[in-house]
Amino acid sequence: MASATSTATPTTRDRLPAWQALKRHAETQKKVHVKTLFARDPNRFNTFTRDVAGLTLDLSKQRWDAETLQQLLALAEESAVPEAITALLSGQRVNTSEDRPALHTALRLPKAATLKVDGEDVVAAVHESLQQMEALVVRLHAGQWRGATGKPIKDVVNLGVGGSDLGPLMVTHALADFRPADVYPVEVHFASTMDGSQLADYLSRFNPETTLFVLSSKSFTTIDTLSNANTARDWLLAQLTRQGATPISAELVVRQHFIGVSACPEKMNEWGIASAHQLRFWEWVGGRYSLWGTIGLPIALVIGMANFRELLAGAHTMDRHFQEAPLADNVPVLLALAGIWNVNFLDIRAHSILPYDGRLEYFAAYLEQLEMESNGKSVTRQGQAIDYSTCPVLWGQLGPNAQHAFYQLLHQGTQPVECDFIAPLKRYDDVADPETRRHLKSQHKLALANCFAQSRVLMLGDDAIDDDGPRPAHKRYRGNQPSSTVLLDQLTPATLGALIALYEHKVFVQAVIWDINPFDQWGVELGKKIATDTHKILDHEGSLDPMDTSTRGLIEAFWAVEKD
Numbered sequence: 113m114a115s116a117t118s119t120a121t122p123t124t125r126d127r128l129p130a131w132q133a134l135k136r137h138a139e140t141q142k143k144v145h146v147k148t149l150f151a152r153d154p155n156r157f158n159t160f161t162r163d164v165a166g167l168t169l170d171l172s173k174q175r176w177d178a179e180t181l182q183q184l185l186a187l188a189e190e191s192a193v194p195e196a197i198t199a200l201l202s203g204q205r206v207n208t209s210e211d212r213p214a215l216h217t218a219l220r221l222p223k224a225a226t227l228k229v230d231g232e233d234v235v236a237a238v239h240e241s242l243q244q245m246e247a248l249v250v251r252l253h254a255g256q257w258r259g260a261t262g263k264p265i266k267d268v269v270n271l272g273v274g275g276s277d278l279g280p281l282m283v284t285h286a287l288a289d290f291r292p293a294d295v296y297p298v299e300v301h302f303a304s305t306m307d308g309s310q311l312a313d314y315l316s317r318f319n320p321e322t323t324l325f326v327l328s329s330k331s332f333t334t335i336d337t338l339s340n341a342n343t344a345r346d347w348l349l350a351q352l353t354r355q356g357a358t359p360i361s362a363e364l365v366v367r368q369h370f371i372g373v374s375a376c377p378e379k380m381n382e383w384g385i386a387s388a389h390q391l392r393f394w395e396w397v398g399g400r401y402s403l404w405g406t407i408g409l410p411i412a413l414v415i416g417m418a419n420f421r422e423l424l425a426g427a428h429t430m431d432r433h434f435q436e437a438p439l440a441d442n443v444p445v446l447l448a449l450a451g452i453w454n455v456n457f458l459d460i461r462a463h464s465i466l467p468y469d470g471r472l473e474y475f476a477a478y479l480e481q482l483e484m485e486s487n488g489k490s491v492t493r494q495g496q497a498i499d500y501s502t503c504p505v506l507w508g509q510l511g512p513n514a515q516h517a518f519y520q521l522l523h524q525g526t527q528p529v530e531c532d533f534i535a536p537l538k539r540y541d542d543v544a545d546p547e548t549r550r551h552l553k554s555q556h557k558l559a560l561a562n563c564f565a566q567s568r569v570l571m572l573g574d575d576a577i578d579d580d581g582p583r584p585a586h587k588r589y590r591g592n593q594p595s596s597t598v599l600l601d602q603l604t605p606a607t608l609g610a611l612i613a614l615y616e617h618k619v620f621v622q623a624v625i626w627d628i629n630p631f632d633q634w635g636v637e638l639g640k641k642i643a644t645d646t647h648k649i650l651d652h653e654g655s656l657d658p659m660d661t662s663t664r665g666l667i668e669a670f671w672a673v674e675k676d
């Protein structure tokens with residue numbers, strides 16, 4: 113991504129000796145088909161595979177060899193990755209533009225640990241907030257949280273967006289099998305979109321007497337979430353304050369039907385969230401890194417606190433590995449280096465996330481925010497424009513379904529794409545009925561066969577077929593699409609925690625090598641401001657004069673149909 117206004121100086125990463133060496137190495141390596149690399153090295157799977165925390169990462173289908181990896185490791189050293197890992201985990205102010213640490217890893221430190229930030233032990237505060245969350249979960253699971261009319265809460269709707277939605281949504285879906293037995297049946301739902309369509313559906317179906325809303329917003333200023341919250345509050349007030357002979361106060365309704373989760377207690381107070389129903393967290397937890405703390409309330413409601421702590425423990429195991437393993441065996445570092453090699457040296461700038469397990473349906477959506485909001489940047493931490501590519505376009509879908517949608521492009525399109533295949537090895541062992549278990553286990557085997565076959569065909573192309581007789585061009589496959597495969601022993605709270613932490617750390621290592629700050633998101637601010645101005649114009653409170661003709665035409669189209 114060369115910038116016309118580049119002010120690159122010799123200090124940028126692409127001037128490092130290792131970067132230059134990799135550029136030269138790539139000139140020859142680009143011409144080598146990955147199938148040739150397999151033919152050259154029968155031990156390739158072992159050379160490029162690592163195990164940690166119940167995960168196996170196979171990087172052998174990447175278009176690299178041992179020499180490439182050595183040079184990438186040198187780039188990591190020259191970019192000071194080891195020092196950056198220490199800075200991240202020890203609470204240094206790695207979020208430079210906002211001058212604060214990024215301490216999501218502190219949210220999963222065990223109780224006995226200590227980590228001081230500005231002289232205060234954050235671990236004690238973290239565990240205190242988990243206990244507050246646990247108290248709310250226990251009340252709801254005991255059927256003891258009652259709405260304003262005295263009935264126990266049955267439906268909990270999380271109102272949040274971005275990091276206050278995607279992580280909890282993804283994890284609750286992935287771990288729905290881990291619901292604790294014998295708790296009051298509370299169902300958890302998510303409404304994120306500012307247009308109100310998800311919320312409208314819930315409001316048309318749910319009983320206000322037994323519905324509780326969790327207002328999740330780090331800043332407590334996000335219009336998407338606040339507009340949903342205001343609609344929900346008015347719905348509750350309209351329905352509940354009219355109930356029965358005894359009038360019910362608005363204060364009681366808001367108190368019993370809203371929990372707030374935020375880093376901004378003053379704003380929760382202002383909105384009217386009762387202080388006993390506020391869960392707090394800290395500015396040093398980035399929104400897209402926040403599922404590990406109180407933003408994880410919906411997760412704890414679905415899987416229970418014991419499983420939530422397992423999720424944290426799995427992530428912590430990955431954190432320790434990230435901190436302690438040498439770069440050459442460090443799984444997040446290796447995954448990051450594969451991406452750097454593809455993006456910056458093989459010019460592969462599209463990345464697809466392909467889980468082969470329906471429980472991971474929202475994993476790609478979650479990673480879209482984690483990766484692209486973190487690393488979709490084009491200036492260094494010092495504010496210099498950069499002349500190399502950063503985050504690729506990343507998207508995904510459940511692999512089996514994507515096979516019937518966009519795999520055509522992966523196999524025969526003109527675009528090189530890096531793919532991540534993700535699958536559990538074991539599945540359905542706990543299904544009680546033997547006949548159903550047999551069927552489902554065989555479906556799991558079918559999914560694994562497809563997962564392994566697809567990465568093989570993407571790698572080998574036509575060579576995956578034994579009988580490679582003459583075929584017309586439209587039936588040929590060139591292969592050479594690089595991929596990584598992550599196998600989970602099985603999908604559990606612990607392995608999912610480790611998997612998420614693996615990607616968080618991968619994103620961090622790539623940011624260090626690109627010399628960008630992965631913990632801010634200034635690129636989303638201008639759109640918010642312009643949308644506020646545009647909203648006023650739609651309300652006939654501003655002038656159309658500064659508008660371009662396209663936007664003017666769209667606004668006039670709305671006015672033409674507007675009724676009230």
Ligand code: F6P
Nearest residue numbers: 273274275276329330331334399
């Ligand atoms: O607008 C982007 C963003 O700030 C994300 O970074 C964040 O996860 C999301 O909005 C929601 O923010 P909040 O939790 O403050 O409502």
